[in-house]
Amino acid sequence: MFTTILIGQLVGLFSVSALLLLIVAHLVRQWRGSILQGGRGHAVLVTGCDSGFGHHLARRLDAQGFVVFAGCLLPEGPGAQSLAQESSSNLKVLKLDVTSDSDVQQAKKSVQSNLTEKGLWAVVNNAGITDWAETEWNSIEDYRHLLDINLLGSIRTSIAFLPLVRASKGRMVFVSSIFSFFNCLNMGAYSVSKRGLEAFADCLRVEMASFGVKVSIIQPGNFGQATNILKMKTSWDIWEKLDEERRRVFNRQYIELASEHFLSMARSGFKDVNLVIDAMLHAITSTRPQYRYLLVSKLDSFFFSVYFLLPTFLTDNIFSISPMYAKRKVMLYKK
Numbered sequence: 001m002f003t004t005i006l007i008g009q010l011v012g013l014f015s016v017s018a019l020l021l022l023i024v025a026h027l028v029r030q031w032r033g034s035i036l037q038g039g040r041g042h043a044v045l046v047t048g049c050d051s052g053f054g055h056h057l058a059r060r061l062d063a064q065g066f067v068v069f070a071g072c073l074l075p076e077g078p079g080a081q082s083l084a085q086e087s088s089s090n091l092k093v094l095k096l097d098v099t100s101d102s103d104v105q106q107a108k109k110s111v112q113s114n115l116t117e118k119g120l121w122a123v124v125n126n127a128g129i130t131d132w133a134e135t136e137w138n139s140i141e142d143y144r145h146l147l148d149i150n151l152l153g154s155i156r157t158s159i160a161f162l163p164l165v166r167a168s169k170g171r172m173v174f175v176s177s178i179f180s181f182f183n184c185l186n187m188g189a190y191s192v193s194k195r196g197l198e199a200f201a202d203c204l205r206v207e208m209a210s211f212g213v214k215v216s217i218i219q220p221g222n223f224g225q226a227t228n229i230l231k232m233k234t235s236w237d238i239w240e241k242l243d244e245e246r247r248r249v250f251n252r253q254y255i256e257l258a259s260e261h262f263l264s265m266a267r268s269g270f271k272d273v274n275l276v277i278d279a280m281l282h283a284i285t286s287t288r289p290q291y292r293y294l295l296v297s298k299l300d301s302f303f304f305s306v307y308f309l310l311p312t313f314l315t316d317n318i319f320s321i322s323p324m325y326a327k328r329k330v331m332l333y334k335k
Helices: 002-030 052-063 078-086 101-113 140-168 188-211 235-239 244-249 252-266 274-285 298-307 312-321 323-331
Strands: 043-046 067-072 091-095 120-125 171-175 214-220 292-295
Touching (some): 052 274, 091 101, 120 274, 171 188, 252 323, 274 292
Parallel strands (some): 171 214, 214 292
16 A cells, blocks of 8 residues: 555656656746857857768858858868858868867867957867667777767867867857767667766866856757768678677577667658757857757657656666567577
8 A cells, every 4th residue: 555655656756847847948948048149250160060960050150150160070071172162251171080189289270370359159069970789799999989089089179179268258069969868779889978978068067167168068869860970880790790609699680670670760860950050059159058958859858858757777677668679688599
């Protein structure tokens, strides 16, 4: 009897808390704060502008009059060249591999020599890659590659440009992911890189508050179709990397199923980037930017408002209701 009453009280508490969170979120959206009056003279550095979010953001910033430093891995590539040819003279393409100390330092010199009196207003740490695989399908090199770009690349760029942003009391923006907090099959290595990125950004936000610098984190959901960021690989690409022991556990049929499932999920996401670009612009231009911008569908937004309130044993068991997890359990160790 007591247990039933306790469970009922907990369910009621979760429901009321979720409702309150939705109300607060709605009020926050209404209280968006004032916007900078135009970007003219304000400079913004954006990393990862060859394609995806960075490419679209650079174009939008240029259209609004900002001085844009578009960091591109391949400055002679089609993405960088289209920016250079189709944008105003306020946009400058920089060679910027965020894993390279020399590239970052050279980019800093280029930015410093081309700044207006208003200085460097914002840095958007957007450069990143994704990958998918179960934990044992990845090598240490796979983890190192993701961390070097998604985490260390942002840290390297931030440390180099912070003195310039601090001088203008500007903004630091980090592009993370829902997988920084949402544990999901096949996204372990990517989650590690993004969770580390958010830890860095959170610590930086507290430190930079003393200098008047605001730090925001962008948390996109499923925008794979809109950005082409998803790494396409076949079940054979995974299979040939596994040793004999793991092949006995994760048989070929299961890997094919996992590959099909991942690709089908990727196809169900957003088809354009506007939601993310609007959030980035708000983080750069609003006098009261949000600490985090969770960019998912309305249904997913409601799910996550409840998800954050649940204890770990319940969030872990959410996955057990998925047909994919049931199939996985049956198929493991099968010949």
